[in-house]
Amino acid sequence: MSERNNKGVSRRQFLNYCLTGVGGFLAAGMLAPMVKFAIDPALQKAGAAGGKVPVASLSEITEEPKSISFKKKIVDVWTGEQETPLTAWIYKQGDQVIALSPICKHLGCTVNWNGDEKHKEQFFCPCHLGRYEKNGKNVPGTPPMKPLDQYEVEVKDGKILLGEVKANKIAEGA
Amino acid sequence: MIRKMYDWVDERLNVTPMWRDIADHEVPEHVNPAHHFSAFVYCFGGLTFFITVIQILSGMFLTMYYVPDIINAYESVKYLQNEVAFGVIVRGMHHWGASLVIVMMFLHTLRVFFQGAYKRPRELNWVVGMLIFFVMLGLGFTGYLLPWDNKAYFATKVGIQIAEQVPFIGGFIKTLLQGGPIVGAETLARFFAIHVFFLPGALFALLGAHFIMIRRQGISGPL
Numbered sequence: 132m133s134e135r136n137n138k139g140v141s142r143r144q145f146l147n148y149c150l151t152g153v154g155g156f157l158a159a160g161m162l163a164p165m166v167k168f169a170i171d172p173a174l175q176k177a178g179a180a181g182g183k184v185p186v187a188s189l190s191e192i193t194e195e196p197k198s199i200s201f202k203k204k205i206v207d208v209w210t211g212e213q214e215t216p217l218t219a220w221i222y223k224q225g226d227q228v229i230a231l232s233p234i235c236k237h238l239g240c241t242v243n244w245n246g247d248e249k250h251k252e253q254f255f256c257p258c259h260l261g262r263y264e265k266n267g268k269n270v271p272g273t274p275p276m277k278p279l280d281q282y283e284v285e286v287k288d289g290k291i292l293l294g295e296v297k298a299n300k301i302a303e304g305a
Numbered sequence: 306m307i308r309k310m311y312d313w314v315d316e317r318l319n320v321t322p323m324w325r326d327i328a329d330h331e332v333p334e335h336v337n338p339a340h341h342f343s344a345f346v347y348c349f350g351g352l353t354f355f356i357t358v359i360q361i362l363s364g365m366f367l368t369m370y371y372v373p374d375i376i377n378a379y380e381s382v383k384y385l386q387n388e389v390a391f392g393v394i395v396r397g398m399h400h401w402g403a404s405l406v407i408v409m410m411f412l413h414t415l416r417v418f419f420q421g422a423y424k425r426p427r428e429l430n431w432v433v434g435m436l437i438f439f440v441m442l443g444l445g446f447t448g449y450l451l452p453w454d455n456k457a458y459f460a461t462k463v464g465i466q467i468a469e470q471v472p473f474i475g476g477f478i479k480t481l482l483q484g485g486p487i488v489g490a491e492t493l494a495r496f497f498a499i500h501v502f503f504l505p506g507a508l509f510a511l512l513g514a515h516f517i518m519i520r521r522q523g524i525s526g527p528l
Contacts, residue, residue: 134349161359165366166397171390208388209380 183292230282268302278302335527349413373497378453447500
């Protein structure tokens, strides 16, 4: 027997390896579908872009950012389409209409135009005193690390239509 | 590496005697199918437990998507079965396992009965086994309602009407099970709670008692 043991693997060890292997295979076969089932939402691609919805008429909008509330239908899995309330800060810049998302890029609170008396002409987040310029650019030294997001805007027949929220493009130029 | 990690923990907590206590025990010759093939009948208890483990695991994962609410229950089951990856497999495990666990438990009970293994000193373990049997039937009954389809609804209506036939307290049992005057929102919420919290809790306690007793008393001798 000692000769055999010198070769490295004893009979007991060999059986142990076999049993562990078979047991591991069975456990994996059982758990793999369940784990995939659980992590499936994390593996999904972002949903297709929804259509644009009319939110206001062009005549309402001035150079001063105005808070416009609107509703958009968002599909929430088995519950179907849900009317979801959203808000945008909309203003004119020359011929261009700009619509900024009110969601602070720090931790997602809601920002206000002229919300802070000490800092006029800025967006202000009351949660951690984050501030943004009119074009959405985050003020250095305040918590947010990125400019406010921008809605896709379309003007049609004097109506303003808003689409998806995208990363801010106008703040870089300013 | 694993060996070293184990040794590190073992040196401090002395865990080896704990699992040795659970895992290391002699299997008598008369229950070893390698010696007598007919000894496969001793596997049914273990198979029941194995399927129970599958039921617990698959059930835990199903609750990640399932909603116990009369408006969303059916839609959430439809969604998790048809849209989520492997949903049909995970729900299939729970669905078929539910029937299989009853079958295995029945075979295990038959073996114990025909071998007379329930006799002194193992009467108490038979009683605990019977309680486990009823808990399992309860799990089957409450789980059947949860998809909230026609089959589930009418099966539960009939089941509750059977319970209502109990003399004197039938009406009380019916209201208690339904949670209200009809099979509806309250029934679904309550069956869900019973199915995932109350009965599994009872099942764990009873299984613990069942296993501790069999280890104390050992497997009954050969016929």
